Amino acid sequence: MSTLEEQILDFGRRARAASRLLRQCSAEQKNRGLICMADRIAASEAEILAANRRDVEKAEADGLSGAMLDRLRLDAKRLAAMADGIRQVAALPDPVGEHLRDWTRPNGLRIQKVRVPIGVVGIIYESRPNVTSDAAVLCTKTGNATILRGGRESIHSNVAIATALSQGCADAGLPADSILLIPVTDREAVRLMCEMDRYLDCIVPRGGKGLIETVVSHARMPVIKHYDGICIIYVDQDADLAMAERIVLNAKTQRPGVCNAVETILVHRDVAEQFFASAGKTLLNQGVEIRGDQRVLETFNAQSPTANRQRVVLASPEDYRTEFLDLILAAKVVDDVGEAITHIEENGSHHSDAIVTANAETAERFLAEVDSATVYWNASTRFTDGGEFGFGAEIGISTDKLHARGPMALEELTTYKYVLRGDGQIRP
Secondary structure, eight states, rough: OOOHHHHHHOOOHHHHHHHHTTTTSSHHHHHHHHHHHHEEEEEEHHHHHHHHHHHHHHHHTTOHHHHHHHHHHOOOHHHHHHHHHHHHHHHHHTTTTTTEEEETTTTTTTEEEEEEEEEEEEEEESOHHHHHHOOOOOOOHTEEEEEEOOOOOHHHHHHHHHHHHHHHHHHSSOOGGGEOOOOOOOTTTHHHHHHHHTTTEEEEEEOOOOHHHHHHHHSOOOOOBOOOOOOEEEEEEEOHHHHHHHHHHHHSSTTTSSSSSSSOOOTTTTHHHHHIIIIIIHHHTTTOOOOOOOHHHHHHHOOOOTTTTTTTEEEEEGGGGGOOOOSSSEEESSSSSHHHHHHHHHHSSSSEEEOOOOHHHHHHHHHHHHOSSEEEESSGGGOOSSSTTTTTTEEEEEOSSSSEEEOOOOOOOOEEEEEEEEEOOOOO
């Protein structure tokens, strides 16, 4: 057995023992632990930011894109927001112990369906160090121990954050092993976690398609997938075009490196020329490259053929199935809402999709027929976020249909069991 395998198995044993202690803790004890964790994050600002600088310097030297650097970089403001987010989760109701159903059978046997922790949750993620905090905090709140394995880009940041959080647990008398972070980025660690079904009850991969496919192919326990964020906005013929421009601009340029940023826009043929005349120019001025179909190119070329030659290019079929995570936007002109829905169903990732229209009937058809985790009418896809939904934080956006879908927060980190109380009943 390799040293790494021994270490990860040890983490599994320790996390399982911690989970048994953690599930016995009251909501008040867990909340006190979260407050101590927030305080430790604030008190460790210098150490965490120094560790993050090491990660950012390495990422810059490796040529990481600007959008990915933005996901990686921490500063005092973001760290303060991290601590505030922990306090917000502490203030939320604890779902553990909630009675989902309560009924009595004719024989007098009382049956209750009760929320309980999952147990030990493994989380594998890539470059965003804030996931370390979000995942650990949500798991602690719901009585789950967690084993974290972050990406190599953020390894120093992750270790510093996890250390502070674990110290916060200990400060409050919670088991310090409730939060364990694998301090190496060896890919073998992913396989070993996936095979550790004796200790891990479920695993959540959060990252690119390659990571998720690796986890799915090796996992011996349930996997809750955070797949691609190929988010699509359809601008309908009855759209308020000024509103559509604001929504598309926000969804693409505010933070292009996140999973809820828009990657494709579909524009009704009757408003394409007018929409691109204004919104297209604004997007180009914001540094966006547009990859469009032939009708999109014809619209731009009719306006200014030479100016758009470098920044508006012909899209390939694969562009409509790509999560760019950058200032790149695929665009297509469609004939009607039906074509837009078909495109989304065939090319999207069922993450977050939106329609901009003043026509309620068209909007309701879109909302009903687009089978995605979140669907929007007249709003930016950037709202697909645990904090924006009022959940305090999230582990990720699940694109699965079973157990968890959409922002995965407190309720999604619980399962249930049936508790039966009798007074001597036997089955005839």
